Amino acid sequence: MLLNEDLSRRTLVHAAALEWMPSPAKGVNRRMLFRIGEEKARATSIVRYAAGSRFAHHAHPGGEEFLVLDGVFQDDGGDFPMGAYVRNPPGSGHAPQSEDGCTILVKLWQFKADDRERVVIMPGEGEAGKLRAGVASSKILFEGASERARAAGARRRFQRGGRGFGTLELAAASSGTTSACENPAGGCAGVVQSCAASARGCLRLRQSSIPLPIPRKQHMKTCQIAVVGAGLSGLYAARSLNAAGLDVIVLEARDRLGGRILTTGEDGLSSEDGFDLGPSWYWPQMQPAMATLVGQLGLSFFCQNGEGDVIFERMSRERPQRYSPTSMEQQSMRLAGGTAALVRALAADLPAGRILRGAKVTAMVLADAGIELSVETGEESASLLQAEHVIAALPPRLLEATVRFTPAQEPKTAARWRDMATWMASHAKFFAIYDQPFWRTDGLSGTAQSMVGPMVEIHDATTASGKAALFGFLGVGAEQRRAATGEQALKEACLTQLARLFGPQALKPLATILKDWAADPLTATAADRTGGAHPVAGSKEWVSGPWKDRLFLAGSETSPSEPGYLSGAVTAAEEAVTKILSEIHRQ
Numbered sequence: 315m316l317l318n319e320d321l322s323r324r325t326l327v328h329a330a331a332l333e334w335m336p337s338p339a340k341g342v343n344r345r346m347l348f349r350i351g352e353e354k355a356r357a358t359s360i361v362r363y364a365a366g367s368r369f370a371h372h373a374h375p376g377g378e379e380f381l382v383l384d385g386v387f388q389d390d391g392g393d394f395p396m397g398a399y400v401r402n403p404p405g406s407g408h409a410p411q412s413e414d415g416c417t418i419l420v421k422l423w424q425f426k427a428d429d430r431e432r433v434v435i436m437p438g439e440g441e442a443g444k445l446r447a448g449v450a451s452s453k454i455l456f457e458g459a460s461e462r463a464r465a466a467g468a469r470r471r472f473q474r475g476g477r478g479f480g481t482l483e484l485a486a487a488s489s490g491t492t493s494a495c496e497n498p499a500g501g502c503a504g505v506v507q508s509c510a511a512s513a514r515g516c517l518r519l520r521q522s523s524i525p526l527p528i529p530r531k532q533h534m535k536t537c538q539i540a541v542v543g544a545g546l547s548g549l550y551a552a553r554s555l556n557a558a559g560l561d562v563i564v565l566e567a568r569d570r571l572g573g574r575i576l577t578t579g580e581d582g583l584s585s586e587d588g589f590d591l592g593p594s595w596y597w598p599q600m601q602p603a604m605a606t607l608v609g610q611l612g613l614s615f616f617c618q619n620g621e622g623d624v625i626f627e628r629m630s631r632e633r634p635q636r637y638s639p640t641s642m643e644q645q646s647m648r649l650a651g652g653t654a655a656l657v658r659a660l661a662a663d664l665p666a667g668r669i670l671r672g673a674k675v676t677a678m679v680l681a682d683a684g685i686e687l688s689v690e691t692g693e694e695s696a697s698l699l700q701a702e703h704v705i706a707a708l709p710p711r712l713l714e715a716t717v718r719f720t721p722a723q724e725p726k727t728a729a730r731w732r733d734m735a736t737w738m739a740s741h742a743k744f745f746a747i748y749d750q751p752f753w754r755t756d757g758l759s760g761t762a763q764s765m766v767g768p769m770v771e772i773h774d775a776t777t778a779s780g781k782a783a784l785f786g787f788l789g790v791g792a793e794q795r796r797a798a799t800g801e802q803a804l805k806e807a808c809l810t811q812l813a814r815l816f817g818p819q820a821l822k823p824l825a826t827i828l829k830d831w832a833a834d835p836l837t838a839t840a841a842d843r844t845g846g847a848h849p850v851a852g853s854k855e856w857v858s859g860p861w862k863d864r865l866f867l868a869g870s871e872t873s874p875s876e877p878g879y880l881s882g883a884v885t886a887a888e889e890a891v892t893k894i895l896s897e898i899h900r901q
Contacts, residue, residue, distance in 0.1 A: 317349040329360060330692065336715060336840045341367030343716075356423040363387070363418075364718050368411030376423030377404040379463075385416025397437035399455045399465075403430050415718070431458070440465075537563040539894065540687055540701035542675050542717075545573025547868045547883035547890075548707030549660035550607070554891045556664055560898075563699065564664070565689060567674035567836050571661055573708070574738055574837060575880075577652030580747045580781075580825035587779050589745050590653050591829040592738065593880050594618075594775075595646040601881035603888070611659040614650035619774040622759035625815045630766045634815050639759070650778035653880070677718040678704065678865070685864050703897065705890050707868040709736035710856065715839040724859040731856075732841070734871050737849055737878030739842035742788040742795060742830040744808045745775060746823040751782040753816045760784055762815050768807050772815070784812060784820070792832035792843040801828055849877040854889075863897055866890040 318325045327347060334343035338353065341364035348358040356376065360383070371390075379401040380387070387394045389408040394400060396416075402408065404425050433456050443452030443464050456463040541552045544566035552562045570576075570584055574592040579585035595618060598605035608615060620639065627634040649655045661669060670691075677688040684702040691697055706713050710731035714723075722728070751774065753760050760774025769786030776782045786808065788795070795804065805826050812820035832838045849871045856867040868890035873882035 315346075315349050315352055315355065317346055319348070319350045333835045334362060334716075335835055337361070337369075338840060339367060339369045340715065341365075342369065351423075354423075358419075358421045358424075361418050361420050363410075363412035363416050365415040366411075366413065366722075367415075369409060371407060371409040373405070373407035374402055374422065375404060377406070377425030377429060378402045378420065378422050379424075380418045380420040381465075383417040383419055385412060385414060387412055387416045387418055391434070394434075395437060399433070399435040399440075399463075401425075401431070401433040401456060403432055405430075406432065426461075429458075534686070534698040534700055535563070536700045537561045538702050539563075539705065540565060540685070540699055540703075541705045541707055542687075542713075543573060543707035543869070544568075544571045544657075544661070544669055544671075545707060545883065546575060546656060546660075546880060547870060547887040548573070548705070549657060549664075550884055550887040551705050551707060551868055551891050552668070553660050553663045554887070555894065556668070558891075558895060562664075562668060563701070564669040565673040565675055565687070565699070566669065566671050569672050571669065571671070572654055572657040574831070575653045575657055576829070577654035578827065580827070582827050584654070586651050586654070586658070587777060587781070588652050588654075589747070589775055589777065589781075589783055589785065589827065590648075591743055591745070591827065592831075593653055594648055596880050597644045598647060600644055601876055601879065603876075603884040604881040607656070607884055608649070611656070613655050613659060614778070615647050616650060616778045618646035618648055619754075619776060620645075620759050620761065622754060622757050624759055625762035625772075627762065627764035627766050627815060634762070634764075636758075639761070648778070652777070656880075675717055677720070679720045680860055680864060703864055703866065703894050705866050705868050705887075705894070707887065707890075709739070709837075709869045709871055710734045710867060711736050711739075711839055711841060711871075712837070713867070713869075715841075719861070721860060723857075723861065727856070727858050727861075735845055735849055736838060736842050737871060738831050739834075739838035740792050740832050740845060742790075742792075742828065742832065743785055744769060744788060744805065745783055745785045745827040745829075746809060746812060746820065747825045747827075748782040748784075748819075748823055751776050752819045753784070756817065758816060760816075762786075764789075764811065764815070767811070768804065769811055772812070784816070786811075792830075792838075795830060795832070796843070801830075804828060851875060851877050866893055 318327065329345055329347060332345040334345060336342075337344050343362050345360040346357065347360065350356045363385070379399070382394050382396050382398045384396050386396075387398070387410065389410045391400070391408065404427060435455050440453040440455055443454045443466070452464060452466045454462065454464050538561040539555050541548045541562060541564045544564050548564060548566075549571065552564045555562045572592070576591040577585060577588045578591055579588045596604040596608075623636040624639045625634050625636060672692055674690040675687050676690055679686040681700070684700055685704045687699045687701065687704065689697050689699055711734055714728055714731035723731070751760070753774070760772070760776075762772040764770055764772070767789045770789035772784060772786035774783075775785040788804070788808075790804070805828055808828075809821055809823065809826070832843055851874050854874060856872050857865050868886045870879065870883035870886055871877050873886040874889070875885055876882040
């Protein structure tokens with residue numbers, strides 16, 4: 315991975331706007347600021363440890379330095395509270411963890427090879443540095459023959475809501491290397507600025523509007539029901555509960571609605587008449603819940619094109635073969651305008667202001683009056699929402715990986731969530747959009763199966779309005795896709811395959827789209843990069859212990875029938891709504 319790797323160029327990154335990316339260790343997430351390499355990399359990151367999370371013991375051949383931004387970081391060397399600065403030289407190792415949770419700024423592999431000095435600066439320690447105009451405090455964290463690291467806190471510039479805001483500069487200079495991590499005020503959610511001078515390299519992290527540690531009372535909103543996730547199941551549940559007269563708020567981490575339902579135009583942006591990068595089909599006879607919902611919402615639908623021959627590609631050394639398909643007992647159906655038509659119709663039935671986008675739930679605390687939810691909204695601090703009941707309308711594995719529960723979920727419950735694979739999370743879809751469906755003229759349906767790849771299954775994706783397209787599911791695993799030469803190379807390989815199967819016209823698309831769901835942190839976790847089997851319906855016991863009467867799961871994977879499918883999302887939502895209404899009636 316290469317991220318802001320060119321230190322000869324000035325780069326600005328708003329760290330607070332970056333998504334938290336999962337690390338190989340459960341409960342440890344990262345905001346990557348600078349990176350050259352994969353897991354063992356020269357890197358600068360903001361790393362967040364959930365309570366009880368830890369890494370196995372590992373070495374740092376290139377050295378490591380970190381600054382604790384909040385909480386208490388722990389390793390073999392002891393406990394390091396907020397403001398502690400540690401330099402572990404090349405060849406050192408440790409087993410990092412945090413009992414109560416913490417956030418650190420960490421830099422890896424940016425030491426000189428012969429550096430063997432370990433430095434620990436605890437809060438209150440360190441030599442005072444020279445003050446410049448506008449700087450309230452300065453502390454030298456490390457100073458060697460070729461490197462100096464300092465922390466500088468700016469004077470407060472204005473007040474907002476009882477909290478002071480200023481500017482925090484994190485800077486270091488070295489001869490031929492870059493190494494810095496200073497933060498006297500805590501928090502790290504601003505701008506990354508990297509540069510290089512002709513004589514010496516430097517890395518500077520400059521933050522604006524950084525909250526200084528002045529306590530502020532958080533305002534808490536309240537509602538009867540909080541629904542986490544504005545995909546099909548979340549919106550269906552919210553609509554049903556609202557119709558029953560309950561006060562509902564929907565929290566969606568993305569800036570759009572739909573979750574894994576994503577309908578876009580050829581430019582890859584959401585569209586009311588586009589291509590389904592997520593689920594496309596439903597089967598009315600097999601999935602009556604979906605057929606009923608489509609009818610209730612008055613949505614138009616049409617049959618998946620199946621007229622024409624099917625292509626089968628068995629080996630690279632053999633020509634693809636054409637076959638006349640047998641009649642299908644269950645016809646696949648699609649919605650006019652794309653599957654997002656469901657999302658728009660359900661959202662339209664909710665009162666204005668009840669769906670909050672860009673609102674990511676990071677923690678839930680069980681209280682006497684219900685559940686308190688911590689919600690990140692991109693502002694300086696998390697807001698709080700108190701609800702009598704919560705519906706978590708997202709995949710169980712994602713819920714377990716991204717939300718901290720107090721008290722913790724029972725071990726058997728957490729394990730079940732982790733073990734339930736998220737459908738489509740490991741998959742990727744490729745679309746080629748054309749000016750006309752030329753394959754139909756050649757007597758082909760657009761359906762193909764291949765044992766050669768990179769796509770293993772291909773279908774006609776032409777819309778109800780006549781926008782021509784082919785799409786396919788990639789047979790290349792998520793880890794292989796990550797290690798591949800890039801998105802463009804994958805697209806070119808897919809077009810080459812379409813040309814083998816459907817003719818040279820396939821090489822001239824109007825546009826192409828590649829959606830890799832495994833790279834979507836609001837869909838997939840690190841565990842979803844392998845596997846990909848369809849979820850199997852199991853026990854209805856998804857929540858146990860003290861949470862049982864307050865928290866209800868409604869992700870499609872939790873459905874007792876058709877888990878993972880659109881129909882499963884509807885059924886899971888219906889079950890959650892029924893349980894909540896029963897619990898409210900009982901109370």
